[in-house]
Structures are given as C-alpha cells and as structure tokens.
Amino acid sequence: MTVDAVASTGTLPARASAAVGVVKVANRLSRVLGRGSGTVVGGRAGLVVDPALLATLARDRDVALVTGTNGKTTTTSMLVAALSGASGPAIATNDTGANMPAGHVAAMVDSPRATAAVLEVDESYLGQLIEETHPRVVVLLNLSRDQLDRIAEVRMLVDRWRSALAGLSGSSDSGARGTVVVANADDPMVVWAALAAPDVRWVGAGQVWHDDAVGCPACSGRIEFGAEGAWACDRCDFARPARDAWLEGADLVIADGARQVLTLGLPGQFNRANAAMAALAATEMLTSRTPGAALRTALPLPGVLARLASVDQVAGRFSSTVRRGRPVRLLLAKNPAGWTAIFDLLDEAGPGDAPVVLSVNARVADGLDTSWLWDVPFERLAGRSVVATGDRRIDLAVRLRYAEVSHAVVDGPLAALDRAVGLSDLGTAGPDRGPGTIEFLGNYTAFADLRRQL
Amino acid sequence: MSGSARGTALTVAVVYPDLLGTYGDGGNGLVLARRASWRGIDTRLVQADSGRPLPTADLYCIGGGEDGPQVRAATALREDGTLLRAADHGAVVFGVCAGFQLLGRSFPDSSDRPQEGLGLLDITTRKGTGPRSVGELVATVAPDGPRPGGGGSLPRLTGFENHGGVTSVGTGARPLAHVVSGVGNGSGDGSEGAWSGRVLGTYLHGPVLARNTALADLLLGWALSDPGGPAPLEPLEPLDDAEEMALRAERLSAVDGSGRGHLVRRFLHRRG
Numbered sequence: 001m002t003v004d005a006v007a008s009t010g011t012l013p014a015r016a017s018a019a020v021g022v023v024k025v026a027n028r029l030s031r032v033l034g035r036g037s038g039t040v041v042g043g044r045a046g047l048v049v050d051p052a053l054l055a056t057l058a059r060d061r062d063v064a065l066v067t068g069t070n071g072k073t074t075t076t077s078m079l080v081a082a083l084s085g086a087s088g089p090a091i092a093t094n095d096t097g098a099n100m101p102a103g104h105v106a107a108m109v110d111s112p113r114a115t116a117a118v119l120e121v122d123e124s125y126l127g128q129l130i131e132e133t134h135p136r137v138v139v140l141l142n143l144s145r146d147q148l149d150r151i152a153e154v155r156m157l158v159d160r161w162r163s164a165l166a167g168l169s170g171s172s173d174s175g176a177r178g179t180v181v182v183a184n185a186d187d188p189m190v191v192w193a194a195l196a197a198p199d200v201r202w203v204g205a206g207q208v209w210h211d212d213a214v215g216c217p218a219c220s221g222r223i224e225f226g227a228e229g230a231w232a233c234d235r236c237d238f239a240r241p242a243r244d245a246w247l248e249g250a251d252l253v254i255a256d257g258a259r260q261v262l263t264l265g266l267p268g269q270f271n272r273a274n275a276a277m278a279a280l281a282a283t284e285m286l287t288s289r290t291p292g293a294a295l296r297t298a299l300p301l302p303g304v305l306a307r308l309a310s311v312d313q314v315a316g317r318f319s320s321t322v323r324r325g326r327p328v329r330l331l332l333a334k335n336p337a338g339w340t341a342i343f344d345l346l347d348e349a350g351p352g353d354a355p356v357v358l359s360v361n362a363r364v365a366d367g368l369d370t371s372w373l374w375d376v377p378f379e380r381l382a383g384r385s386v387v388a389t390g391d392r393r394i395d396l397a398v399r400l401r402y403a404e405v406s407h408a409v410v411d412g413p414l415a416a417l418d419r420a421v422g423l424s425d426l427g428t429a430g431p432d433r434g435p436g437t438i439e440f441l442g443n444y445t446a447f448a449d450l451r452r453q454l
Numbered sequence: 455m456s457g458s459a460r461g462t463a464l465t466v467a468v469v470y471p472d473l474l475g476t477y478g479d480g481g482n483g484l485v486l487a488r489r490a491s492w493r494g495i496d497t498r499l500v501q502a503d504s505g506r507p508l509p510t511a512d513l514y515c516i517g518g519g520e521d522g523p524q525v526r527a528a529t530a531l532r533e534d535g536t537l538l539r540a541a542d543h544g545a546v547v548f549g550v551c552a553g554f555q556l557l558g559r560s561f562p563d564s565s566d567r568p569q570e571g572l573g574l575l576d577i578t579t580r581k582g583t584g585p586r587s588v589g590e591l592v593a594t595v596a597p598d599g600p601r602p603g604g605g606g607s608l609p610r611l612t613g614f615e616n617h618g619g620v621t622s623v624g625t626g627a628r629p630l631a632h633v634v635s636g637v638g639n640g641s642g643d644g645s646e647g648a649w650s651g652r653v654l655g656t657y658l659h660g661p662v663l664a665r666n667t668a669l670a671d672l673l674l675g676w677a678l679s680d681p682g683g684p685a686p687l688e689p690l691e692p693l694d695d696a697e698e699m700a701l702r703a704e705r706l707s708a709v710d711g712s713g714r715g716h717l718v719r720r721f722l723h724r725r726g
Contacts, residue, residue, distance in 0.1 A: 145476055153476065153520045155564075214472040214504070215523045222505045234505075368589070369614045371659045374481030394701045398664050401697050402481070402488050 012056060019050035020057075023109045043102030046109070054101050057108040058117065058133035061092070064285055065129050067121040068141025068190070070338045073097060074266065075141060075274040075281075076120040077314045082282035082304045083116060092117040097315060100125055104133075116285065123157055127164035130179075138165070138197075139182045139281045141274070143189040144209045145375070146335035147367035154189060154212045161193035170198030180284045182277055185243045186229040192217040192238070201280050204229055204246025205273035208344065209337035211375075245280055252276050252305075260305060265312030268345035275308050282308075316451050320437075323417045327437045332447045334366070336375035342441055343380045349439075355420040356381055356439045359390035359413050359446035366444045370395040378403040385423045389416035390446040413442070413450040464490050464497045464677060467511035469537070469553070470504040473527045477616065479517025479550045481661035485670050486513060493691050495678070508536040513546040513677040516553030518617075518659060521564035524552040531556070531572060541574055544681020546673055547653045550662060551617055554647065554655030555579040561619065574653045576626030579619045582640055586618045590709045591636030591658060593646040596629050600649055602668060603675040604689030610634070611646070612665045612705045613658025621657075623648045630656055635709045652676050665705060667698045 012020065027042030046053050066076045073095075080093050092111035094103040099120045108117055121129050123143070130138065140161070143154055170178040183194035185202035189212065194200050206229055207213075213231075216223055221235030229246075232239035245254050250272060253259045262272050282304045313319040317332045333339040346354070362370050370392050378400055386407040388396040393409050400407045408423065410416040420438045442450055468475075468483035480501070487499035502508050504527065514537060519527065531537050541547050547557065555561040558577035560568040566581045595608040602608055611631050621639040623629050629639070630647030638646030638657055647656035654673065656662055663670035671690050678690075 155520045155522055211472060211475060215526055217522075220526060220529075369477070369616060369659065371478030371481070371614060371661060374478035374484070374661050374664070375475070394697065394704055397697045398701050399481075402484050402664065404488075 015050045016053055016056040019046040019053045020109050022046050022049045023053075023106060027106060027109075040098045040100075040102045040106065042109070043098070043104070043106035046105050047102060052132075054105050054108075054129075055132040057105060061108070061114065061133075062116040062285060063133040063135040064116070064118045064137040064139065064281055065121045065126065065133065065135045066118065066139040066141070066281075067123055067126050068139075068184075069123065069144045069146045069335060070341065071141045071270060071274040071277075072099065072120045074271060074311075074314045074317070075139060075278050076118055078275055078278035078308045078311050079118045079139070079281050079285075081307045081311050082278055083118065083285055084307060090114040092119075094120055095315065101128065101132075104129070124160075126161055130164050130168065135179055136177065137180050137182060137281050137284045138168075139277050140184060140190045140194055141205070141277060142184055142187045142207055142209075142337070143193075144212045144335065144337040145372065146337075155217070158189045158193050158217065162196045165193055166196035168197050168199075182281045182284065184273075184277065185240050185246075186231070188213040188223050188231055188238070188240075189217065191241060195241075200241075201245070201284065202241045202243045203276055203280050204240075204243040205276050206247055206269065208270070208340050211336075245276065247272055247276055252279065262305065262308075264309050266314070266318050268341065268348060270341040270345070271318075275305075278308055279304050316447070321454055323414075323438070324421045326421050328417060329437055329439050330447065330450065331439060331441045332444070333441055334443050336372055339376040339441070343377065346439060347380075353384065354437050354439050355385035355387070355423060356441060357387045357389060357413070357416045357420050358396055359416065359440070359442035359450065360388075360393070360396050361391040361443060361446040361449070362395075363391070363445045366446075373399045378405055381405050385420060387416045387420050387423070389413050390442065390449075412453075413440070413446070414453050464495050464513070464674075465500060465509070465511040466490070466497065466513045466515065466677075467500045467502045467509055469502055469508065469514050469516045470523075470527050470530070471501050471517065472503045472505075473523035474517040474519035474553050476520060477518040477551065477659040477661075479515070479553070479659060479661050482517070482548065482550065482663040482670075483515040485661065485663040485667075486515070486674060489667070489670055489690075489693060490674055490678075492693055504530055508534045510536065510540060511545060513673060514540065514548065516547070516549040516556070518551030518553060520552070521562075524556055524561070525563050525569050527552075528556040528561075528569060528571060532570070538572060538574070541653060544652060546677045547574055548673055549575075549653075549655040550659060551615075551657055554657060555619055555621065557653060557655050558621070558648075559624075575648050575650055575655055576624035577621050577648050577655070578624065579621045582618050582620045586616065587637035587640060587657075588616045589614070589636060590705065591615045591638060591646065592634040592706060592709050593631035593636070593638060593658075594634055595631045596645075598628050599630055600654065600672055602672045602689065603679075608668050608672065609666075609702075610706065611656070611658060611662070611669065612702055612709070613656070613660040613662045615657045616659065617657055621648070626650060630654060652681065664698065665702055667693075667695050 023042040023046035026045040030041040090111050092108045092114040094107040099122045168179040181197040181200045184190045184205045187207040216233040218238040219236040221233040225231045251259045321328050333342040388409045397409045410419045466487045471480050487497050490497040549557045556571050557575045558571040561579040562581045593611045622641045627648045627650040629645035633646050
C-alpha cells in the first residue's frame with residue numbers, strides 16, 4: 001500500500017491514503033477472484049474507510065460530469081477522446097459503466113496521475129457529485145422515463161437537479177473558475193433544471209421523446225412542440241432558450257453562423273447529439289477563460305471533432321461480430337426514448353428488411369418492471385423477421401403480439417441469433433450496414449449477457 | 455354511445471396519454487382495441503391528448519402518472535365534463551394507479567394537500583407513511599368482485615405496483631380483489647383496487663390487461679352491452695391467448711413459486 005502512486009494529486013491526508021490502499025487491494029482481490037471487473041467493490045470499501053474520499057480525489061482535478069437518461073456512456077467516451085492528447089497524460093474515467101460514487105472513486109484511484117476526470121453520473125447522484133467534485137463542466141443530455149422502480153419519476157429527478165445546479169458558482173470577476181453547464185436546449189426538463197445554474201451553454205441537440213415533458217414545470221400550462229425542436233409553454237414564458245449551438249442534420253451550427261459537418265465513427269442522429277454535447281463540453285474544458293468573457297460563439301477547438309470521430313464503439317455498443325457467417329450489429333437500448341432512437345437508426349441504416357433479435361431482461365440494473373415495453377413503438381418492426389429472447393422474452397412476445405409483429409421466441413441470445421440466421425434471407429445492404437446484417441437490440445444486462453456469451 | 459351493440463363501432467379512448475402514461479398503461483387501450491378487432495368488432499382506438507376536448511367513447515382508459523400531471527388531468531377532466539357525462543350514460547371507465555386515484559373522492563398532490571377527484575368511485579387516497587410500494591403483486595378477485603360474462607369468476611390478477619398512496623374503499627364501492635402478495639390499496643384490509651357499476655380501478659401496471667386478459671374481456675363485455683340492460687350472459691368469443699397465459703404463469707410462479715413453471719417451459723418448448 002504505497003501512497004506515492006497518488007502523488008500527482010498532492011499529498012493525501014492519512015485517512016484518504018489508507019482508503020486508496022483499500023480500494024486497490026479490494027479491486028485486485030475482486031479481479032483475481034473473478035468476482036467482477038473490480039471497480040465497484042474497491043470503491044465501496046474505500047468510501048467506508050474514508051467517506052470524504054471522492055471529494056479528496058477530485059480536488060486538484062478538472063472534473064467533467066456527464067448525466068442524463070440516454071447517451072451518458074457514449075458522451076463520456078467521446079469527451080474523453082476529445083480531451084485525450086490535449087490535456088496531459090491521462091484522463092480518469094469510469095468507462096465500465098459503474099456510474100455511482102464507488103465507480104467514480106475507483107476510476108480516480110485507477111488513474112492517479114490524471115489531472116482531469118470525465119465521470120459518467122447516474123441521474124440520481126448528480127447533486128452529490130456536484131457537491132463533492134466541484135466540476136468545471138456539467139453535461140445534461142436529456143431526461144425521460146427510465147427504471148421507474150429504482151430511479152425517481154422524471155419530475156422528482158428534475159427538481160433535485162434544479163436544486164443541485166442552483167448551488168453552482170459561475171466564473172467570478174476575481175478569476176476563480178466556476179462551473180459551466182452544457183445543457184440540451186431541446187429538452188424542457190433539462191432546461192428547467194439548467195435555468196437554475198449561473199452559466200449555461202445551450203445546445204440544440206434534439207430530443208425524440210416528448211411524452212415526459214408535456215406538463216409545464218413552471219406553471220400549470222402545457223408545453224407545445226413546434227418545428228425543429230422549438231418548444232414553449234402555452235401559458236407562461238417558459239420556452240426554449242436562445243441556443244449557442246445546434247444540430248442541423250449532420251451539421252453542428254454555432255450561433256454566429258459557423259458550421260461544421262460532424263463525421264462520426266458511430267451511427268445515428270442520437271450519436272450526433274452526443275457528439276455535439278461532447279464537443280461543446282470539451283471546448284469548455286480546454287479553454288482557459290478570462291473571467292467574465294463568455295465564449296458563446298466559439299467553434300469547437302481544432303482537433304476536438306477529429307478526436308471525437310475516432311470513437312467507433314462504446315463498451316461494445318454499435319460494434320459488430322459474426323455469427324455463422326453473418327454480420328451482427330450490437331445495439332443497446334434501455335428505455336422507451338432509447339429504443340425509439342435505435343429504431344430511427346435501423347431506418348437510417350437501410351431498407352427495413354434486416355432481421356432483428358430483441359433481448360430483454362428485468363434484473364435490478366434494468367429495472368424490475370417491464371411495463372415500459374408498451375411505451376416502445378415495436379409496431380415499427382412490422383415486416384422484419386423478429387426473434388424475442390432474454391429473461392423476459394414472454395413479455396416481449398405478448399407486446400409483439402399486440403403490435404401485430406410476427407415473431408419467434410427463443411431461449412438464450414446465441415440460439416436467438418442462430419434462429420435469425422435460419423429465418424431470413426439476406427437483408428439488403430444499407431449506408432451503415434453490410435448485406436445480411438442481423439441487428440441485435442438488448443437492454444442493459446441482456447446486452448452484457450450476449451457479449452459474455454460471444 | 456356510438457357502440458352500444460355488437461357489430462357497430464366500439465371506441466376505446468386512452469385518456470391524456472401525454473400526462474398519464476408513465477408506466478406503459480397506454481398498452482391497456484391497445485389490448486382492449488386489438489382484442490375487440492380480432493373478434494371482428496369494428497373498433498377505434500383514440501389517443502386523447504390533453505389540451506383539447508375529450509372525445510366521446512364507450513371505454514375510457516386512464517393510466518398512471520406523476521403527481522403534477524395527475525392533478526392537471528383531474529382538473530382538466532372535471533372542466534371538460536365529457537368523461538363524467540359519458541360515465542353517467544354507461545361508458546366504461548378503467549383507471550390504473552394515478553388514474554385509479556383520481557376517479558375517487560380525493561387524492562394527495564406532491565405536497566400532500568388533498569385534491570378533488572372525479573367522484574366516480576367511492577374511494578379516498580392519502581399519502582402512505584412508509585416507503586413506496588414497488589414490486590410484483592398477486593391478488594384474488596373478491597367474492598363480490600365483478601363477474602365475467604357467462605358466469606364463473608375472474609382468475610387471479612397479476613401486475614406490478616409502484617405507488618406511494620394508501621386508498622380506502624368506501625361503502626359506495628367494493629374492493630376489486632384481495633392481495634395475496636404485494637401491497638395493493640395498503641389500507642390495512644388487504645384490498646386491491648375498487649369497482650362500482652362500470653367503473654373499475656386498480657394499482658396494477660404491467661400493463662394489467664396484457665397480463666389479465668379475462669379482466670380485459672370483462673371490460674369489453676361491459677362496453678359492448680346495453681348499459682341499462684342485464685350484465686352480458688354470453689362470454690366473448692375465445693382468442694388464442696397462449697402467449698398471455700404463458701406470461702401469467704411465469705409471473706405468478708415468479709411470485710408464489712406454485713409450480714406453474716412447467717407451463718412456461720412447455721410454452722417455451724413449443725415456441726422455441
């Protein structure tokens with residue numbers, strides 16, 4: 001248990017040093033015993049030894065927090081890529097998906113020399129993370145229904161975000177650097193929370209899911225959605241704020257009129273949204289700002305977009321594999337907004353004839369309630385060969401029956417892929433897809449199950 | 455009523471899905487509409503968003519939702535008046551969770567102030583003092599519960615509950631079911647849901663009608679029969695509910711371990 005490994009963040013108090021040692025030992029044990037990837041166990045143990053460990057490790061680091069219902073992991077990954085090579089030797093990041101404080105502690109212990117940390121944060125923990133890490137940048141992607149049995153309902157969550165963001169300080173005249181919030185201006189729930197923050201970059205990143213944002217959070221009015229993501233309450237003056245940047249198709253447009261096409265390694269419009277948010281966040285992280293000088297019209301710094309484009313998979317998501325000679329694309333979607341975005345991606349990818357394997361579990365990490373399946377527009381899969389699998393394949397089967405989408409039900413993701421191979425003629429190639437590709441869509445643990453079995 | 459007899463159009467309205475649809479309860483309307491149209495009944499399914507007049511329908515489904523939208527929906531429904539008039543003329547009203555609570559006399563808002571409900575069911579809801587009730591729920595339909603067309607009684611109900619309310623059933627309504635596993639109304643008498651006439655409410659998501667097709671068909675039977683006449687004597691034409699039965703069996707066995715797993719395995723064997 002040496003302390004020198006954490007020397008770059010300054011001398012740690014004795015208690016924190018001991019806690020860091022505990023984190024390392026526990027993680028090593030966990031990995032050796034094969035009990036997991038060894039991130040959460042150590043982090044938890046460390047926090048028991050020193051409850052202030054997260055705050056201590058974050059001190060002297062430039063921290064960016066990324067949260068929201070969908071796109072957290074991808075945006076975090078893009079932000080890390082955008083900062084890499086420009087911000088010193090390494091960036092601490094929780095790229096294993098462990099997005100609660102134990103995971104954040106483990107990430108920072110793992111990268112002791114990193115002077116920056118990019119942390120994906122579970123929506124429920126944003127307040128604690130802001131308080132303990134004093135971030136330079138907070139990225140708010142979107143907010144919609146997800147895991148209602150575990151995470152709070154959207155309105156409770158947005159109120160908690162709002163109070164947490166109200167406690168931030170902006171850059172002061174004395175030169176102290178405050179926190180910049182990079183917020184999705186197209187999501188009224190995100191805007192309601194972010195309006196409480198002192199310094200915000202508004203990005204029109206798009207929002208496919210409006211059903212959790214119809215009631216105005218400011219009054220008893222109704223949010224009406226118009227063209228190109230514009231929205232406004234029909235009773236009060238709550239409306240989409242003036243945007244600093246926005247997406248127009250594949251272009252990232254800056255308020256002064258500059259535009260730059262986003263060429264990415266990841267497919268789909270929602271990944272362009274993630275990239276826009278990451279680009280603005282990276283620019284804030286990389287810019288030494290003079291006090292009081294707003295940077296509202298700056299294009300992302302040169303290199304940022306190029307580095308973003310290098311991300312071509314995120315923890316296996318959007319990656320490809322081969323099963324019985326057929327290419328398989330692996331896609332993850334966890335909630336109605338996420339599945340809707342993935343269906344958009346399927347439509348973008350080419351003619352609607354590629355077979356689809358759907359896999360759904362309802363373990364703790366997924367949410368125990370499968371009712372959300374009925375908010376997903378499975379009707380859009382009509383005409384494709386569909387195979388249902390996962391722990392909750394019968395829930396899927398019933399949902400598909402009422403969507404009038406014919407389907408097979410198969411136990412186990414590999415057997416389901418094999419069934420898809422056997423069921424279908426080769427689908428047609430599309431812009432993002434080779435001929436004969438099978439699309440695999442799984443929710444959180446179902447996706448992990450397939451990756452493990454492959 | 456546009457569809458008070460078989461063969462004419464049946465209109466199913468999902469009430470304010472933009473406010474009350476947080477838990478997939480829109481699926482209840484879909485299940486009802488499909489089960490009617492699969493039987494050759496000309497059926498219309500309407501997603502009746504808030505902010506405009508509520509259309510006339512034979513069967514209204516009101517889903518679960520968050521506190522703010524629940525208050526908004528109750529106020530709008532009272533001001534609009536269509537639902538109350540339709541219920542008065544024999545339309546079927548089916549509420550789930552927040553949609554169940556707002557059918558009653560009063561329910562709490564997010565600050566625990568009582569809000570006036572629609573008064574279609576003699577129930578009163580207050581905030582519970584313990585943690586939210588979250589998890590699988592199984593309940594047996596009460597002896598004085600609603601009877602399906604053709605006699606007999608409804609099979610056990612299965613669903614997923616997620617609520618913080620405690621609901622008391624008054625003398626003007628009857629409990630829908632008695633809880634076997636889970637919380638339900640949480641008022642200490644083991645009751646779950648309530649019903650009276652052609653108004654029925656429950657805490658069960660799932661959506662509940664996908665997991666309990668007998669309850670779906672009971673509501674359809676009500677909507678397809680003359681409100682002034684006797685309860686329907688004939689059951690609806692049976693459908694191939696193999697997948698729904700397998701889902702019921704799996705969910706019931708997950709809760710009570712009653713050995714129904716073999717039904718699931720048989721189903722999966724057949725399908726797989």
